[in-house]
Amino acid sequence: MTDKPQSPHSEWSSRFAFILAATGSAVGLGNIWKFPYITGQNGGGAFVLIYLLCVLGLGIPIMIAEIMIGRRGRHNPINTLQALSAEAGADPRWVYLGRMGIAAGFLILAYYSVIAGWALDYIVKAFFGQFFHADATEINQQFQALMNSPFQQIVWHSLFMVLTMAVVVRGVKAGLEQAVRFLMPALFFLLLILVAYAMGSGAYQQGIHFLFSPDFSKINADAVLTAMGHAFFTLSLGMGSIMVYGSYLPGKVSIAKTTLYIAGADTIVALLAGIAIFPLVFANHLEAASGPGLIFQTLPLAFGSMTGGWLFGILFFVLLFFAALTSSISLIEPAVVWLVENRDMDRQKACIWSGAACWLLGVAVVFSFNIWSEHTLFGKNLFELLDYLTANLMLPLGGLGIAVFAGWVMSNAITAQELELPQRFYQIWLFFIKYIAPPAVFFVFLHVLGVLG
């Protein structure tokens, strides 16, 4: 009963290759674009603290669970859940968890690609020296001009989507290992340069204070949900990405240790981005809560006035683009694997269909920043709706499902065998996955619904 299902597809060349790919998936726009702006919108320190607690208490145990499920199932999320629930004698409807995940990845990529397109546009701006000695007003005007041009955004979004699908079509292994191996240290280095610049900006203390001194009067149920949802989003959890990557993982690898590396790297990149950005916000009297444009309205100010800013600006947006690319391929990979394994498509056809559908939805997202910005539902435009639906609802729900599945449906004999942890650590993981993660997600949902007042 405990022998493993046969793998229908290839494995990573090493544990290191898996760490690189999973880190590539985790570190992306979520860290550098989204974390700063939602932190700004939700008042800073208290929000950051809740996010960090969610990474520790929910993200890490659930990432361990999701990688483990993937490695044991060795298929796309739907077939994996089918096989493992059959193995456990559980309800076959667990496959819906896989379906929701595939849908979530697809919906996220539609707007992710648009934002990555902004980064592409900023490579060009940086190259032509548009930030040179520009003040906050000019930088803001440049960003607004991009927002007001559906055409420009669609061009970049299209290019990004084509590049994503071009990588996915060749399979996740080709090129990815190399790209991430160089990308992560380079990104880290550039963030350090930006942090050094922020230290001299005159508002460093204020930025640090904003990020790290919690003021809980700024927090409501929705902010807690956003912080929790972001913990899932930033770690690529709850939708099958890490599950699919785990399905390529060789059997002999310590899942828990690997998880700590990935979560650690992801968290450090996000915090560095925050530390680089908020001093600039305050030094230039900008609005911390200004929304999705935040990094595009702040970092160019640094590039425009620092020594070597021309080169660093180009490098930064190139790296941001690559970071987005290594995440975007993992967003669509579950859908592609599913089409290949269940719909009998070849990989190329699966890529074309899923990419085209995602592109179309992305075009609608572009319009939500300009010609359709007044069209709202529950006070949210299409971009905001998709973001809320995926990051705040689908991913936490998916994470909840994964926790329940790993903790309550799979047998302890199997999970213990897969994880091969020292008894004490296994017990801690099991406790979090059974008794902490599911109730925590559940209670946050109830709060948002207003059930608990």
Ligand code: PHE
């Ligand atoms: N983790 C990625 C980021 O922070 C986004 C992502 C979410 C990727 C879910 C895959 C799955 O940018």
Ligand code: NA
């Ligand atoms: Na991330």
